Amino acid sequence: MTADYAIETLGLTKSFSRGWRGKPFLAVDGISLRVERGTTFGLLGPNGAGKTTFVKMLLSSAHPTSGMAKVFGEDTKLRRARQRIGYLPENHRFPTYMTGIGMLDFYGALSGMDGATRRRRIPELLEKVGLAQWGGTRLGKYSKGMLQRVGLAQALIHEPELLVLDEPSDGVDPVGRRQIRDILEELEHKGVTIFLNSHLLAEVETFCRDVAIIQSGKVALEGKISDLTAGSGYRVEAEGIPERLETDLRAVAKSFSNVNGTAGVLFDDRDQANHAVDLLRREGCTIEKFGRVNSSLEEIFIRTVSGK
Amino acid sequence: MANRAALQTRALVVDTFREASARKIIWGFFGCSTVLILFFLLIVKIDVVQGAIATMTIFGKTGQTQDVNRAVRGAHAGIAALLYGFGMLLAILASAGLIPTIFEPGRIELLLSKPIERWHILLGRYLGNLLVIALNIFYPVLTLWIIFGVKTGVWTAGFLWGSILTLFMFAVYLSVILLVGVVWESAVVATMITFGMIILSLIVFNKTMIERLLSSEWSRDIVRGLYYLLPKVIDIGQILGKIVQEQPVESWMPVWSTALFGMACLGGGLWLFQRRNF
Numbered sequence: 095m096t097a098d099y100a101i102e103t104l105g106l107t108k109s110f111s112r113g114w115r116g117k118p119f120l121a122v123d124g125i126s127l128r129v130e131r132g133t134t135f136g137l138l139g140p141n142g143a144g145k146t147t148f149v150k151m152l153l154s155s156a157h158p159t160s161g162m163a164k165v166f167g168e169d170t171k172l173r174r175a176r177q178r179i180g181y182l183p184e185n186h187r188f189p190t191y192m193t194g195i196g197m198l199d200f201y202g203a204l205s206g207m208d209g210a211t212r213r214r215r216i217p218e219l220l221e222k223v224g225l226a227q228w229g230g231t232r233l234g235k236y237s238k239g240m241l242q243r244v245g246l247a248q249a250l251i252h253e254p255e256l257l258v259l260d261e262p263s264d265g266v267d268p269v270g271r272r273q274i275r276d277i278l279e280e281l282e283h284k285g286v287t288i289f290l291n292s293h294l295l296a297e298v299e300t301f302c303r304d305v306a307i308i309q310s311g312k313v314a315l316e317g318k319i320s321d322l323t324a325g326s327g328y329r330v331e332a333e334g335i336p337e338r339l340e341t342d343l344r345a346v347a348k349s350f351s352n353v354n355g356t357a358g359v360l361f362d363d364r365d366q367a368n369h370a371v372d373l374l375r376r377e378g379c380t381i382e383k384f385g386r387v388n389s390s391l392e393e394i395f396i397r398t399v400s401g402k
Numbered sequence: 403m404a405n406r407a408a409l410q411t412r413a414l415v416v417d418t419f420r421e422a423s424a425r426k427i428i429w430g431f432f433g434c435s436t437v438l439i440l441f442f443l444l445i446v447k448i449d450v451v452q453g454a455i456a457t458m459t460i461f462g463k464t465g466q467t468q469d470v471n472r473a474v475r476g477a478h479a480g481i482a483a484l485l486y487g488f489g490m491l492l493a494i495l496a497s498a499g500l501i502p503t504i505f506e507p508g509r510i511e512l513l514l515s516k517p518i519e520r521w522h523i524l525l526g527r528y529l530g531n532l533l534v535i536a537l538n539i540f541y542p543v544l545t546l547w548i549i550f551g552v553k554t555g556v557w558t559a560g561f562l563w564g565s566i567l568t569l570f571m572f573a574v575y576l577s578v579i580l581l582v583g584v585v586w587e588s589a590v591v592a593t594m595i596t597f598g599m600i601i602l603s604l605i606v607f608n609k610t611m612i613e614r615l616l617s618s619e620w621s622r623d624i625v626r627g628l629y630y631l632l633p634k635v636i637d638i639g640q641i642l643g644k645i646v647q648e649q650p651v652e653s654w655m656p657v658w659s660t661a662l663f664g665m666a667c668l669g670g671g672l673w674l675f676q677r678r679n680f
Contacts, residue, residue, distance in 0.1 A: 110679075150511065150679075150680070153511065153514065153515040154514055154515070155510065155511045155514040155515065155679070155680045156679040156680065157677070157679055173517045173518065173519060174517065176515060176516065176517045177517040179515060181511075181512065181515040183508055183511045183512055183515075184508075185507060185508045186508045186509070186512060187506050187507065187508035187509045188509070189417075189420075189421065189509070191420055191421055191423075191424035192417075192420065196420070199413075200413055200416075200417050201512070201516065203409055203410060203412070203413030204410055204413055204414075204513070204516040204517075204518055205516055205517060206406045206409065206410065206517060208409065248512075258515075
């Protein structure tokens, strides 16, 4: 293991026992993952796949049963490793008796920042997340979106090199969502590694460069989003397909859909698609569209988790 | 490094004060203390003539002349007993939630992700809680000590030492709250177990009488074992009375055995917290 990676796990495993003498349940099953420095990494998976447990082990709130997790080459159990991480949990519960400023001051102090640095940094961050006017208000009066934004400010208070975000856009309106994305893009340009755990596939697809899909505690798919979504097939759209031809096409196509009389047929390779176009022309069908299509991350995700 | 640890400890202590202040019960404690102070400041009128109380007037009724030292020590003992009993009850109720709340999902993960050791988080919270209650104990004790001193000229230190023993007893109960909090993460369970333990220790205080009622030797051993194991609420209350009245204490066993119990609970709580998954 080297410090070349922002996150590096080796055979990371977590099992829980169900009740007394219960059969152990593997929440995370030997995950080995490498996240390059300065990248934007998305972690995806269906509910109960083990994403949250994986993140908890990265942040040392859960202890691995076996394997190890390192951040910039250092074991995450070590305090100095966590010094370089900023974290926004999914269902965070910030104390409602605190004001925005008080909360940032508290977590800043826990991160080892001295008073002068905190006093300089807090107004900057509140301005950045669009809460400059709300710093003195108790968190109990904040909306969900405002809590999300002040939570992001909390994660950034000590200028971390790695940002771990669990559903950062949850409950945030479109304007706030855009604001968060702008902040994250700015951080990406500064070389901060961003690790995003989100169920919003479009968000991951738009923002992340690398992705891993976890299923049943294991990495089911991993790679660059651009590679995974490239060259997935050829799509033909046509009208007026006779029933007999439709049956023939369904037999060879990867997928077949029919919306308001327009059929969409997806083929694995170009030759199959060209042959289908010949058949359609011969039958006098109208070709609406023909071309290469990339898979969306959603398609890849569904294919991966459903095993089809 | 030490500076950093101090910074983090201070943040945890200040946060505990903020949370305690947000809970109304702490202000109730403060209010009760203030009423007691005002009672002795405004209602009780004491005239001292040559080392003896010439008159002591409460609500317009004048009491008998007596030895001023004895009267002040008696008043000190009464106030100390009130703080040790009723004050302790309020302190436990006020504190029971302060430690378990940090284990709330969404809060604990964030705390643990910070560059601070787990034991440091828990001890910081424990210290903050202890200081909140120390303030609530020393505020009436010091103020009343000054009021009595100014009014009577008697400045006995026993009353002050006694308040430290009250705080010690609370520190032991807080260790129990901490241990229960780590295991069950519930303020209600922490309160119930702490009060249950106090009741049990009150019962086993009468071990001699209970032993007479028991037929088997093993059941008598259990009662004796529980007596030595649990905090000795009544014994320490008696020691407190002696300290306040500046009388000699025959045995410190109840204090050190209770201290051992508290340290075991605190150590156990820290040990479990280090190993827990959140």
